[in-house]
Amino acid sequence: MTLIPRRAALGLPFLALAAPALAQTAAWPSRPVRLVVPYAPGGTTDVMARLVAERLGPKLGQPMVVENRPGAGATIGAAMVAQSEPDGLTLLMSNSGSHGVSPSLYPNLSYDPMRDFTHVALVVASPSVLVVTKNHPAQNLEQFIAHVRRAGEIDFAVSGIGSSSHLTGVRLGMALGIRVTAVPYRGAGPAMTDTIAGVVPAMMDSLPSAAQHIVNGSVRAIAVSSATRSGRFPDLPTLKESGVDVVNSAWFGISGPAGLPAPIVARLATAIREVLTDPSILTRFEDLTGAPPPESTPESYTAFVRSEIAGFAPIVRAAGIEAR
Template identity: 40%
Template sequence: MLSRRRFTALSSVLPLAVPAIGTAQTGWPSKPIRWIVNFPPAGAADILSRILAENFGSSLGQPIVVENKPGAGGMLGADIVAKARGDAHIVMMSSAASHGIGPVLYKNVPYDPLADFTHIHSVGTFPSVLAVNAGSPIASVQQLIEMARAKPGEVTYGSGGNGTMNHLVGQLLAISAKAPLTHIPYRGSAPAMNDLMGGQIVALMESLPTAIGYFRSGRMKPLAVSEAERSPALPDVPTFREAGFPDVVTTNWFGFSAPAGIPAEVAGRWETEIGTALQSATVKEGFAKIGVRPGTLGAAAYTDLIRSELARWKEVIRAGDIRAD
């Protein structure tokens, strides 16, 4: 299991090459594989990508080079992969932000989240967590909402960027509670968490894998998680449903995708590699320690999930008149 300190160290040196030690293969892959992480270092997508890349890099016969390409709620990195149609040597960590929310939240998205990709396998699911500074007097979601109602415009919550799942979960809470929560977008999770601990923002909506180390060290205080059930990693933290906000039920998801047009045999090989990696004891242990449930959906089911999430979030955004900042 990699420690959080080691994740941070890995993320500070980019790109990361995961060396291959297996027998050299003919055909694919014939050169190093670019793995695009469309969010900043030390975020959930980055952490999960590096766990997986280290786990199966040796089986492909070529290095895997992890590249962080953040921006536009994950859509910048996704566009890089979408434009590489037919290239079997580039892959990405697709997500709810880049393939479920962004394409229906923003105008003029430069790619089709279904037609421009070969979706291969789900990777993992986990909740968003509403958190406050460890020294904050706020001890519950209800207290935060009462403060927001009493001081309109003064209660801010940060997220790692516009169009991310965490952004939208915060908007769902504001709508459900009929409270004026002011969203502050950041370029990634790290600056958002720094500002929370520094007192520049009142609250933070963050992915559990990114924030769990801060909860365990006592630097941040979790108030609620977004999934329908409590997280095994935070068993004492209620769900939003338990806290009195039954409409705030969401799950963050990540998956593994490649450009459209890659050979079917390559897609099949990737599906096997990812599925095998997710069943390994090393990956299961690593995921569990950061509050992630390993993905179980193969190519067809994962593609169906993306299709259903696009429809779901389109309706939520329309019904709530939610707009990108």
């Protein structure tokens, strides 16, 4: 009879329990991976997710299927992923709404954006753009500032309460010392429709969402909220360079539930990095956002999300908004 050393014997139950998990990790993904988008189809988050999923699937050896789970400021889809098994088969297109704004906006949020997730990579950051109706008296940012300061207030359309575009508008009002009234819509599409029709005089929208309307002249672009000018619209000034201290971008990344195994995180992060350095998607992202995708690691994305939560909190308080 072969005697097993006591120390080794004590380890056998652990190894027996760990073996299936290790084998599952090694075989990942064994079936299609679901990428949850916590917004309706057609918006910026959805567009970015589908661009990434289309190219990421072949690198993982399984299709990546986009599933839209909209509602409650992106928190419904996020909560679903937080509650899923950490097997790498359900991921989230995390974003500034679900993970930056939500902790301050929802007092009874069902998930913790840090504790309940494994953050893998930041995929893209997209600035907001201030647009006005084509018949608006302001032709540029300087004229717009003078116009709203004379009035002391402005109404602007937003894709939803607590959205990145909403909070950018709040910051703009704070910087200019005027009262801003956000007119919320169920998505950027309806908001843009009413802006084009002149129902509201101005809108804060993500640049990818508004780009075609700017190009075809349906609305007039005034300024972008990024730190530098857009490569697609190089003549469009930033708010910052015009003396308005507002820099803000909506951002989108890939996250999984807490406890995602380290080998899966590493493989997924590597595949995302390969996708984001592919010339074809670089061109597409720059065309949509005016900027290349950021370099990101699980560590840097985790730190980034934490900093965004802290940064959005005072803006939400200043806006006096709370969702229930």
